[in-house]
Amino acid sequence: MVVHSPLREQAAPLIIRPSKGWTMLNLQELWQYRELMFFLTWRDIKVRYKQTVLGGIWAVLQPFLTMIAFSIIFGKLVGVPSEGVPYPVFAYCALLPWQLFAYSLTESSNSVVANQNLITKVYFPRLVIPLSTVLAGLVDFVIAFIVLVLMLGYYQIYPTLSSALMLPFFLFLCVCLATGAGVWLSALNVLYRDVRYTIPFLTQVWLFATPIAYPSTLIPEPWRVLYGINPMAGVVEGFRWALLGTGKASGFMIVVSVAVTFVVLISGLYFFRRIERRFADIV
Amino acid sequence: MSDVEIRVDSLSKLYAIGPRALRGQTIRESLAEMMLASFRFFLKPGRDVATVDHARNIWALRAVSFEVRHGEIVGVIGRNGSGKSTLLKILSRITGPTEGMAEIYGRVGSLLEVGTGFHSELTGGENIYLNGAILGMKKQEIDRKFDEIVAFAEVEQFITTPIKHFSSGMYLRLAFAVAAHLEPEILLVDEVLAVGDAAFQKKCLGKMGDLAKDGRTILFVSHQLNQIRRLCNRCLWLDEGCLRAYGPTVEVVSAYEAGMSGVSRQENGGTGQASTGQPARFLQWAIYAPANANSNVLQTMGPCTFKFIVELNRCIRNGHHGIALWNSDGQLMWAWAASKLRLEEGIHELVFTLPGLPLRPGVYHWQVSLYEDGGLLDNWMCIPELIIATEPNTHPSDEWNGILNVPCDFQIKPAEKVR
Numbered sequence: 001m002v003v004h005s006p007l008r009e010q011a012a013p014l015i016i017r018p019s020k021g022w023t024m025l026n027l028q029e030l031w032q033y034r035e036l037m038f039f040l041t042w043r044d045i046k047v048r049y050k051q052t053v054l055g056g057i058w059a060v061l062q063p064f065l066t067m068i069a070f071s072i073i074f075g076k077l078v079g080v081p082s083e084g085v086p087y088p089v090f091a092y093c094a095l096l097p098w099q100l101f102a103y104s105l106t107e108s109s110n111s112v113v114a115n116q117n118l119i120t121k122v123y124f125p126r127l128v129i130p131l132s133t134v135l136a137g138l139v140d141f142v143i144a145f146i147v148l149v150l151m152l153g154y155y156q157i158y159p160t161l162s163s164a165l166m167l168p169f170f171l172f173l174c175v176c177l178a179t180g181a182g183v184w185l186s187a188l189n190v191l192y193r194d195v196r197y198t199i200p201f202l203t204q205v206w207l208f209a210t211p212i213a214y215p216s217t218l219i220p221e222p223w224r225v226l227y228g229i230n231p232m233a234g235v236v237e238g239f240r241w242a243l244l245g246t247g248k249a250s251g252f253m254i255v256v257s258v259a260v261t262f263v264v265l266i267s268g269l270y271f272f273r274r275i276e277r278r279f280a281d282i283v
Numbered sequence: 284m285s286d287v288e289i290r291v292d293s294l295s296k297l298y299a300i301g302p303r304a305l306r307g308q309t310i311r312e313s314l315a316e317m318m319l320a321s322f323r324f325f326l327k328p329g330r331d332v333a334t335v336d337h338a339r340n341i342w343a344l345r346a347v348s349f350e351v352r353h354g355e356i357v358g359v360i361g362r363n364g365s366g367k368s369t370l371l372k373i374l375s376r377i378t379g380p381t382e383g384m385a386e387i388y389g390r391v392g393s394l395l396e397v398g399t400g401f402h403s404e405l406t407g408g409e410n411i412y413l414n415g416a417i418l419g420m421k422k423q424e425i426d427r428k429f430d431e432i433v434a435f436a437e438v439e440q441f442i443t444t445p446i447k448h449f450s451s452g453m454y455l456r457l458a459f460a461v462a463a464h465l466e467p468e469i470l471l472v473d474e475v476l477a478v479g480d481a482a483f484q485k486k487c488l489g490k491m492g493d494l495a496k497d498g499r500t501i502l503f504v505s506h507q508l509n510q511i512r513r514l515c516n517r518c519l520w521l522d523e524g525c526l527r528a529y530g531p532t533v534e535v536v537s538a539y540e541a542g543m544s545g546v547s548r549q550e551n552g553g554t555g556q557a558s559t560g561q562p563a564r565f566l567q568w569a570i571y572a573p574a575n576a577n578s579n580v581l582q583t584m585g586p587c588t589f590k591f592i593v594e595l596n597r598c599i600r601n602g603h604h605g606i607a608l609w610n611s612d613g614q615l616m617w618a619w620a621a622s623k624l625r626l627e628e629g630i631h632e633l634v635f636t637l638p639g640l641p642l643r644p645g646v647y648h649w650q651v652s653l654y655e656d657g658g659l660l661d662n663w664m665c666i667p668e669l670i671i672a673t674e675p676n677t678h679p680s681d682e683w684n685g686i687l688n689v690p691c692d693f694q695i696k697p698a699e700k701v702r
Contacts (some may be wrong), residue, residue: 014391015384016387017380017383018379090426117400121399261598277378277379
């Protein structure tokens with residue numbers, strides 16, 4: 001039996017009143033609920049590969065099989081240049097951040113609707129839900145990354161320490177972009193279920209608009225900066241530059257990518273917060 | 284003033300219902316709506332675009348104000364759709380109010396459903412952690428209480444089994460066990476005890492009682508009036524989103540029951556008749572013993588004395604007096620009669636002493652009558668009604684309430700050998 005003397009907290013009272021318009025992000029509260037976020041991430045990971053034979057191997061198989069398909073079609077048949085590195089490692093190195101992005105985007109955009117049983121019954125900062133799905137994607141990334149390290153060893157490609165240290169930055173950029181886009185789409189998906197049907201199409205187009213199967217050097221120079229408007233181009237180029245030493249990370253393109261990512265993330269968070277209070281009523 | 288834990292001030296919630304509500308709207312629809320709105324805007328400049336939307340609105344909650352003090356258990360009653368769940372949802376911040384405000388002093392835990400977030404693929408143990416985290420427990424806290432929760436749910440040997448293989452009873456026990464180990468200062472509970480078998484319900488009620496003894500403040504929605512009577516000191520009656528009554532449980536629940544059974548509560552049921560020319564008139568009735576502030580509320584199980592006052596304008600030679608007790612469904616509980624009465628002119632007290640009135644708590648009506656030589660002199664459906672507010676000793680669910688409220692002693696003994 002619970003025997004705990006009730007401690008009357010003399011903290012400020014919780015005030016509930018109608019909220020209208022734009023609200024603060026309240027990241028402090030989000031931090032207080034970090035354990036819940038980790039639990040939801042843990043649930044997503046646990047549940048994802050239940051009743052599968054291969055389990056966590058799928059995290060590696062998905063990018064790996066795509067890499068094989070790309071190597072055969074684009075590497076061998078089409079003969080896409082791969083900037084002096086073997087095509088398989090050239091493709092796989094780009095597929096990793098892409099898979100992380102595409103997975104997080106798809107899952108988080110559907111996450112709020114999928115967790116409506118929670119939203120209509122319990123209070124917590126709603127941002128916890130899309131954020132936890134992005135974190136779950138990160139776990140897959142780490143598993144698949146181990147294979148990339150093995151491939152680098154196999155092809156005897158050794159990144160310089162200084163460039164490899166930039167990798168976390170590009171990973172962070174990727175996560176921020178996935179979060180920003182995911183948060184936008186998850187809130188929109190509550191309002192308009194059409195969003196769900198546009199996502200497969202969106203990710204497909206985005207895949208080809210990103211230099212994954214091909215190097216961005218294929219794009220003529222004056223357009224390449226414009227290319228940075230797609231921040232995933234910056235992320236993928238950054239990954240290749242950091243690990244394979246290909247290309248020279250176009251500083252300007254990276255700056256554009258960072259700026260766009262920042263705009264998407266911040267606007268997404270505020271939009272989510274604005275729609276959030278109506279979730280329980282309309283989901 | 285200082286120990287008020289929940290203060291609700293003219294809280295209102297408007298819901299848009301009907302086809303224009305946002306639920307399930309697609310982009311095409313809202314684009315069409317926007318185009319239509321702007322089109323009309325150009326046709327009639329200055330027109331408020333918002334008025335184009337003729338969503339039918341209903342007030343799920345309308346200007347509800349009340350205060351709950353520390354350690355009180357407040358029952359929330361009302362018909363379906365009267366706003367009970369909406370109130371709890373606003374207080375637990377799941378949805379926002381449209382108007383008004385609420386202040387809450389203390390950590391709130393809400394229990395609008397048992398097993399929120401349970402995942403059928405995860406094991407019992409995993410779900411304890413998941414559900415606990417969702418209900419607002421810290422991992423440390425769950426670690427500490429894990430064994431207790433498992434024991435309470437009686438699922439020790441299934442703790443590594445995915446709960447999709449659980450029976451519904453096990454599922455419920457596990458779900459409630461987690462919820463029961465929440466330690467908020469203020470607990471909001473919505474009808475979660477309505478599920479499960481009698482034994483389970485009893486266990487849940489016991490747990491709620493323990494929480495109450497711990498000094499938690501509880502807001503408790505239930506349709507089971509018996510549970511409300513048993514647990515709550517105060518009661519809040521919502522009717523179509525408005526606060527109909529808020530006060531001691533006995534009074535509010537009785538008023539609610541009377542309202543539900545359609546008994547008209549007009550004053551002066553029979554006493555106000557013009558006395559001119561009427562030979563006899565019942566004036567009032569009261570519980571004489573045990574003495575109580577409310578002379579129509581019976582709170583103890585033991586002997587009780589009722590007094591009916593009758594005024595006679597002439598003497599009666601061959602009188603006949605009848606008394607009957609009805610419950611709120613119009614069922615006769617008890618009746619008795621006295622014949623061949625000789626009464627002088629004046630005011631008399633008709634006093635009845637019963638060894639006890641073991642009826643289940645609720646609203647009852649006395650009916651008294653006086654005849655002379657077969658002719659009716661007065662017949663009164665007594666106002667106010669008799670309210671029995673004794674400790675309930677009946678089955679926790681309403682459908683097994685029965686009529687009597689008799690304390691019993693229950694034992695299980697080894698059977699004696701049959702020779």
